[in-house]
Amino acid sequence: MQLSYSDILGLEQRFRTNLINCLSGFKTPHLIGTKSKSGITNLGLFTQVMHVGAKPPLMGVLFRPHSVPRHTLENILETKEYTINLVNKEMMEQAHWTSARWEKSEFEATGLTAQYSNDFSAPFVEESKIKIGLEFKEQLLIQANKTILVIGQIKTLIIEDGLLSKDGHLNIEAANTLAMIGLDSYHDTNTIGRLAYAKPDLPPKRLD
Amino acid sequence: MQLSYSDILGLEQRFRTNLINCLSGFKTPHLIGTKSKSGITNLGLFTQVMHVGAKPPLMGVLFRPHSVPRHTLENILETKEYTINLVNKEMMEQAHWTSARWEKSEFEATGLTAQYSNDFSAPFVEESKIKIGLEFKEQLLIQANKTILVIGQIKTLIIEDGLLSKDGHLNIEAANTLAMIGLDSYHDTNTIGRLAYAKPDLPPKRLD
Numbered sequence: 411m412q413l414s415y416s417d418i419l420g421l422e423q424r425f426r427t428n429l430i431n432c433l434s435g436f437k438t439p440h441l442i443g444t445k446s447k448s449g450i451t452n453l454g455l456f457t458q459v460m461h462v463g464a465k466p467p468l469m470g471v472l473f474r475p476h477s478v479p480r481h482t483l484e485n486i487l488e489t490k491e492y493t494i495n496l497v498n499k500e501m502m503e504q505a506h507w508t509s510a511r512w513e514k515s516e517f518e519a520t521g522l523t524a525q526y527s528n529d530f531s532a533p534f535v536e537e538s539k540i541k542i543g544l545e546f547k548e549q550l551l552i553q554a555n556k557t558i559l560v561i562g563q564i565k566t567l568i569i570e571d572g573l574l575s576k577d578g579h580l581n582i583e584a585a586n587t588l589a590m591i592g593l594d595s596y597h598d599t600n601t602i603g604r605l606a607y608a609k610p611d612l613p614p615k616r617l618d
Numbered sequence: 619m620q621l622s623y624s625d626i627l628g629l630e631q632r633f634r635t636n637l638i639n640c641l642s643g644f645k646t647p648h649l650i651g652t653k654s655k656s657g658i659t660n661l662g663l664f665t666q667v668m669h670v671g672a673k674p675p676l677m678g679v680l681f682r683p684h685s686v687p688r689h690t691l692e693n694i695l696e697t698k699e700y701t702i703n704l705v706n707k708e709m710m711e712q713a714h715w716t717s718a719r720w721e722k723s724e725f726e727a728t729g730l731t732a733q734y735s736n737d738f739s740a741p742f743v744e745e746s747k748i749k750i751g752l753e754f755k756e757q758l759l760i761q762a763n764k765t766i767l768v769i770g771q772i773k774t775l776i777i778e779d780g781l782l783s784k785d786g787h788l789n790i791e792a793a794n795t796l797a798m799i800g801l802d803s804y805h806d807t808n809t810i811g812r813l814a815y816a817k818p819d820l821p822p823k824r825l826d
């Protein structure tokens with residue numbers, strides 16, 4: 411089937427939101443932990459998390475324009491610190507539940523555990539097996555719909571033992587890290603294999 | 619294990635690149651198809667593809683700062699048109715192979731097939747089951763490392779029959795769409811389930 415631009419605009423709103431959200435493919439849900447200046451912790455579920463660079467180590471997160479109270483973004487801008495915690499299968503329901511409209515801290519509400527490390531003020535999520543502490547660097551405004559891209563520099567990594575390969579590849583699958591489609595569909599994964607760095611002379615070989 | 623900022627900076631370069639690339643979690647490889655003004659087609663493999671908005675329908679792609687010849691970005695800026703094609707398991711090796719440094723068009727080099735639709739000048743990839751035609755809207759420069767975020771508006775969708783649910787959810791898993799970790803690790807997926815919209819009164823229920 412083919413949909414034209416006017417077909418897409420004519421779709422029922424919820425239908426279109428679901429469809430367009432699926433086109434970016436599989437992504438991993440990440441919980442972002444923050445703490446306000448007044449000391450209230452917050453935990454938010456984000457899927458638009460991206461690799462921006464390795465030197466310096468940078469990650470990006472997209473924030474929707476009108477997503478009602480934006481405690482996560484406000485706390486990041488106020489304190490400059492936040493954590494990104496990969497979501498695994500064992501914590502799937504609790505992670506999804508953080509996206510309800512809670513009056514209290516999502517840690518208290520969902521039962522996920524705040525974990526603190528060294529002099530980092532933002533809370534990590536104890537149940538996560540791959541935890542990243544970041545410092546805010548810059549924000550960019552996408553003019554087309556007022557979405558905000560936040561760039562942070564990685565300051566610390568907390569990784570469960572046994573996941574890191576000799577060449578630096580991190581086996582997030584062995585940590586039961588989830589993959590998502592769209593807004594609500596959760597998936598686990600199987601390794602097909604790693605492919606060698608591509609060169610013109612031969613089709614890519616399996617590394618494993 | 620915990621790595622501090624100085625630990626991370628002290629890692630061997632290739633090791634650090636692999637590790638940092640894995641932290642954004644699973645993502646789907648996408649092939650971007652373009653054609654230069656002089657008529658030469660190009661196909662590039664990108665994993666940092668994101669959902670930006672549904673109304674208007676917008677997607678973003680991150681372009682690394684120094685990735686040698688950037689034909690894809692140059693063609694997009696020159697012609698304002700490009701296609702994003704989700705990569706499935708059957709075309710995995712060919713898609714990975716497009717990232718070698720080809721002198722000729724990656725279509726010709728890898729054997730993937732250029733497909734044209736209506737008055738869209740940029741080539742789609744026939745072997746893909748989910749194909750998106752886009753028009754360039756804006757580019758943003760990330761100051762921290764000169765990465766470029768390109769925003770495009772979706773103009774047309776070509777989707778294999780049987781993948782679209784009644785509520786608009788697109789079953790990219792049924793299309794054998796791949797998930798990737800880092801630079802070279804390919805995975806397929808199994809559905810765990812869909813979770814209902816989160817509300818405070820009850821933990822999220824399974825939809826399926």
